[in-house]
Amino acid sequence: MSKQEVEVKSPNAQAHNEQNAQSLLPTYARFPLAIVKGKGSWLWDDQGRKYLDFMSGIAVTNLGHVPEKVKEAVVKQIDELWHISNLFQIPNQEEAGKLITDNSGGDAVFFCNSGAEANEAAIKLARRYQQLVKQNGRYEIITFEQSFHGRTLATLTATGQDKVKEGFAPLPGGFKTVKYNDFDVLKAAISDHTAAIMLETVQGEGGIYPASQSYLKQVADLCKQEGILLIIDEIQTGIGRTGKLFAHEHYGIEPDIFTLAKGLGSGFPVGAMVAKEELRAGFSAGSHGSTFGGTPLAAAAVKATLEIIVADNLWERAAKQGAYLVEQLRENLAGNAFVEEVRGLGLLIGIACKGPVADIIVKAQQEGLLIISAGPNVLRLLPNLLVTNEEIEIAVSILAKLLAEAAE
Numbered sequence: 159m160s161k162q163e164v165e166v167k168s169p170n171a172q173a174h175n176e177q178n179a180q181s182l183l184p185t186y187a188r189f190p191l192a193i194v195k196g197k198g199s200w201l202w203d204d205q206g207r208k209y210l211d212f213m214s215g216i217a218v219t220n221l222g223h224v225p226e227k228v229k230e231a232v233v234k235q236i237d238e239l240w241h242i243s244n245l246f247q248i249p250n251q252e253e254a255g256k257l258i259t260d261n262s263g264g265d266a267v268f269f270c271n272s273g274a275e276a277n278e279a280a281i282k283l284a285r286r287y288q289q290l291v292k293q294n295g296r297y298e299i300i301t302f303e304q305s306f307h308g309r310t311l312a313t314l315t316a317t318g319q320d321k322v323k324e325g326f327a328p329l330p331g332g333f334k335t336v337k338y339n340d341f342d343v344l345k346a347a348i349s350d351h352t353a354a355i356m357l358e359t360v361q362g363e364g365g366i367y368p369a370s371q372s373y374l375k376q377v378a379d380l381c382k383q384e385g386i387l388l389i390i391d392e393i394q395t396g397i398g399r400t401g402k403l404f405a406h407e408h409y410g411i412e413p414d415i416f417t418l419a420k421g422l423g424s425g426f427p428v429g430a431m432v433a434k435e436e437l438r439a440g441f442s443a444g445s446h447g448s449t450f451g452g453t454p455l456a457a458a459a460v461k462a463t464l465e466i467i468v469a470d471n472l473w474e475r476a477a478k479q480g481a482y483l484v485e486q487l488r489e490n491l492a493g494n495a496f497v498e499e500v501r502g503l504g505l506l507i508g509i510a511c512k513g514p515v516a517d518i519i520v521k522a523q524q525e526g527l528l529i530i531s532a533g534p535n536v537l538r539l540l541p542n543l544l545v546t547n548e549e550i551e552i553a554v555s556i557l558a559k560l561l562a563e564a565a566e
């Protein structure tokens with residue numbers, strides 16, 4: 159698409175942004191960019207400038223922007239029915255759920271609208287199962303330093319970062335945060351009150367830290383021995399991003415519960431909690447719910463997204479393109495004094511640096527590349543699963559240039 163084909167909506171993006179920002183609460187430090195159009199790996203702003211998207215709306219648009227088959231499915235559903243209460247049967251929600259359970263170790267799905275809600279549902283199900291089914295009075299959820307689980311009161315309490323908790327006291331009780339990737343510390347923290355352990359297989363917001371193979375195996379075994387439920391937060395790592403459909407598959411473990419959102423609907427807002435058969439008894443009619451969870455529209459987006467990913471084994475493509483991106487980065491950043499290491503899994507990649515990266519993100523935008531950070535010193539790369547070698551090479555050349563400048 160050329161510059162002329164893009165409708166220019168605002169004569170000045172900066173002025174437009176400042177003017178409209180007054181109508182919104184200041185919960186985001188927004189870049190002075192208004193993106194108005196997207197296709198595949200590419201985005202256009204209201205000035206007609208083109209950007210290569212290596213953040214995918216933070217791991218959301220895993221099939222690229224406006225994927226044709228998902229669009230067709232949603233448009234077809236828009237013509238038929240948008241909303242009907244969960245008090246009725248919703249056939250395509252059942253089919254979307256079956257696509258998840260057929261392709262994972264999970265057996266039953268609860269649909270909601272976001273990641274935080276999926277984790278909230280997981281926390282509620284874990285407690286209710288322990289208290290009403292197992293009758294053991296357990297309530298405590300153990301989570302980890304540098305984790306991220308969402309912004310509701312319960313999920314920000316579960317999050318192992320102080321900055322998201324500031325000013326929100328009193329926080330709900332029954333949460334404990336311990337060091338990640340340290341089995342002895344975790345073992346010492348469990349007690350008769352421990353209902354569940356909740357973790358990310360790769361800490362996304364916290365800085366792209368994968369759990370070690372041996373650690374997660376030990377954690378899964380400990381949970382089995384002690385009757386503790388294992389909850390895996392797959393909100394950022396799921397839907398093919400890390401080179402498996404769900405990242406816990408890399409570790410040969412089966413969580414009791416895992417949660418999804420971000421990539422699940424290709425950008426249509428939807429979340430899901432997936433539970434093992436035994437957990438079904440933890441909920442009954444009326445124990446949990448959501449007006450919008452899994453509406454026909456959301457279910458159409460989920461179904462189309464998962465059908466494409468499963469039909470083409472797109473997680474394999476994520477593994478292959480991720481390996482190429484890491485190889486290209488390591489080759490082009492070798493000897494760079496500002497870069498500490500390149501790490502990650504599949505297409506969830508971090509470039510850990512020796513100083514703050516905020517400036518580099520802004521400079522990359524000016525060069526036509528959109529990326530984000532994961533903590534102050536880590537650049538996070540999250541291209542879509544269909545990213546091409548050529549697009550990878552463009553991104554790497556921009557990053558190599560900016561990181562060379564940063565090293566001077």
Ligand SMILES: *Cc1c(COP(=O)(O)O)cnc(C)c1O
Pocket residue numbers: 271272273274275277306307308309358362363391392393394419420
């Ligand atoms: C983004 C994210 C969440 C929160 O999802 P929302 O849809 O923003 O509520 C939870 N956990 C992880 C690991 C995430 O990356």
